[in-house]
Amino acid sequence: xxxxSSPSLEIFSPPASPLFLREDEVRRGVELLFFGYTRLxxxxxxxxxxxxxxxxxxxxxxxxxxxxxxxxxxxxxILSITKQSLGRVLNDLAAxxxxxxxxxxxxxRQKLLRLTESGAAFEALLFEALRTGxxxxxxxxxxxxxxxxxxxxxxxxxxxERQMVMALQGRGR
Amino acid sequence: xxxxSSPSLEIFSPPASPLFLREDEVRRGVELLFFGYTRLxxxxxxxxxxxxxxxxxxxxxxxxxxxxxxxxxxxxxILSITKQSLGRVLNDLAAxxxxxxxxxxxxxRQKLLRLTESGAAFEALLFEALRTGxxxxxxxxxxxxxxxxxxxxxxxxxxxERQMVMALQGRGR
DNA sequence: GAAGATGGGACAGCCATATTGACGTATCTT
DNA sequence: AAGATACGTCAATATGGCTGTCCCATCTTC
Numbered sequence: 001x002x003x004x005s006s007p008s009l010e011i012f013s014p015p016a017s018p019l020f021l022r023e024d025e026v027r028r029g030v031e032l033l034f035f036g037y038t039r040l041x042x043x044x045x046x047x048x049x050x051x052x053x054x055x056x057x058x059x060x061x062x063x064x065x066x067x068x069x070x071x072x073x074x075x076x077x078i079l080s081i082t083k084q085s086l087g088r089v090l091n092d093l094a095a096x097x098x099x100x101x102x103x104x105x106x107x108x109r110q111k112l113l114r115l116t117e118s119g120a121a122f123e124a125l126l127f128e129a130l131r132t133g134x135x136x137x138x139x140x141x142x143x144x145x146x147x148x149x150x151x152x153x154x155x156x157x158x159x160x161e162r163q164m165v166m167a168l169q170g171r172g173r
Numbered sequence: 174x175x176x177x178s179s180p181s182l183e184i185f186s187p188p189a190s191p192l193f194l195r196e197d198e199v200r201r202g203v204e205l206l207f208f209g210y211t212r213l214x215x216x217x218x219x220x221x222x223x224x225x226x227x228x229x230x231x232x233x234x235x236x237x238x239x240x241x242x243x244x245x246x247x248x249x250x251i252l253s254i255t256k257q258s259l260g261r262v263l264n265d266l267a268a269x270x271x272x273x274x275x276x277x278x279x280x281x282r283q284k285l286l287r288l289t290e291s292g293a294a295f296e297a298l299l300f301e302a303l304r305t306g307x308x309x310x311x312x313x314x315x316x317x318x319x320x321x322x323x324x325x326x327x328x329x330x331x332x333x334e335r336q337m338v339m340a341l342q343g344r345g346r
Numbered sequence: 347g348a349a350g351a352t353g354g355g356a357c358a359g360c361c362a363t364a365t366t367g368a369c370g371t372a373t374c375t376t
Numbered sequence: 377a378a379g380a381t382a383c384g385t386c387a388a389t390a391t392g393g394c395t396g397t398c399c400c401a402t403c404t405t406c
Contacts, residue, residue: 023300023304024342024343025311025319026300026303026304026307026308027239027300027342028323029311029322029323030213030235030303031338031341031342032322032326032327032330033206033213033326034232035326035329035330035334035338036206036325036326036327036329036330037206037207037210037329039329039331039334040203040206040329055362055363056363056364059207062203071382071383072383073381073382073383081363081364081365082364082365083382083384084366084385085363085364085365087383087384088362089363091384104382107373107374107382108372108373109372109374109381109382109383110373111382111383111384127199130199130203131196133329134199134202134329135199137327137328137329138198138199138202138328140328141321141325142321142324144317144321145320145321145325146202146325147318147321148314148315148317148318148319148321148322148324148325149202149205149318149321149325150201150205151313151315151318151321151322152310152318152319152321153205153206153209153310153322154205154209154310155310155311156208156209156210156212156213156306156307157205157208157209157212158212161208165204165208168204169197169201169204227390227391227392228392229391244353245353245354246352246353246354254392254393254394255393255394256354256355257355257357257393257395260354260356261392264355277353280352280353280403281402281403282353282354283353283354283402284353284354
């Protein structure tokens with residue numbers, strides 16, 4: 001049973017089923033996700049503007065750092081944006097020598113993306129901002145909570161995309 | 174890499190300090206937050222385009238629904254955007270009669286925002302998409318996990334803003 | 347009651363990031 | 377040789393942020 005029964009709140013009538021939770025619990029999750037996510041990325045955003053980039057550039061950098069030699073098509077799937085949108089971002093990053101490409105060996109049509117040395121350094125700088133924020137939240141909440149945090153978020157990802165996300169984390173089915 | 178371990182045997186060892194977690198744990202959280210958040214809002218986005226609105230309209234509708242008779246200044250703080258950006262959105266919503274304003278009684282300069290009947294209906298429709306996604310994730314993860322999920326997210330919100338968020342949820346302070 | 351602060355609105359223009367559709371080229375597959 | 381695939385590019389468009397400036401109505405303070 002996924003619903004807590006706190007007698008004092010019974011005024012708001014309990015849900016008919018665990019699949020149809022009380023509105024307040026859902027609103028709480030929505031709001032915490034919204035504020036938590038935006039606050040975590042806020043420090044990164046500041047670093048990005050200082051360097052003349054936007055969030056889109058960070059997302060590309062992040063996933064290229066995560067999976068070196070990623071083909072463009074894989075990055076497109078991860079980001080769920082169009083080729084054109086990604087193209088602009090990759091051109092910016094290549095122009096500033098943060099990302100470089102090499103032709104695939106098995107399939108020479110592919111361009112495999114990886115960070116240059118300065119690209120890796122910049123990504124590491126941005127990552128430190130994320131680490132600072134998340135580490136503090138993890139530490140304050142405790143390991144048990146962190147596991148729950150992961151579990152709920154996994155449940156938000158549709159079946160057919162979950163495998164791709166887990167693969168990033170070396171947990172490919 | 175910025176991992177605190179020294180020799181090669183420490184790859185699978187626990188972090189040196191709970192305040193400086195292993196990179197993989199942080200990356201996992203970042204990725205789950207990114208994918209979880211975007212997937213949760215995806216169904217809402219679809220409804221919005223069908224009706225000719227964007228995410229910004231939803232955010233305004235959501236928080237007006239949450240706190241009827243909210244003054245404009247309070248909504249500005251919640252959303253952390255400029256008056257001009259919010260103005261456009263509120264004009265759109267007012268033009269389609271989803272939001273209405275009345276002058277404040279204590280301070281007549283204020284305009285208190287609330288949803289019209291059709292505005293409330295539309296917000297409820299959008300909320301159902303959120304409820305469907307989050308309820309499923311909550312139910313799959315279990316109540317223990319949900320508590321942890323909340324706890325970690327709370328920790329991502331800086332001290333000075335946490336109160337505002339909790340106040341939305343009737344948990345002031 | 348006048349001066350200043352505050353809540354809200356509006357105009358103009360800019361930027362980042364996303365979209366669609368069409369088309370081109372190199373390379374792989376059949 | 378034909379077709380599919382991986383990638384790139386041009387052009388046009390929309391959204392949702394931003395800054396700067398100016399304005400009005402109302403509240404507060406002296």
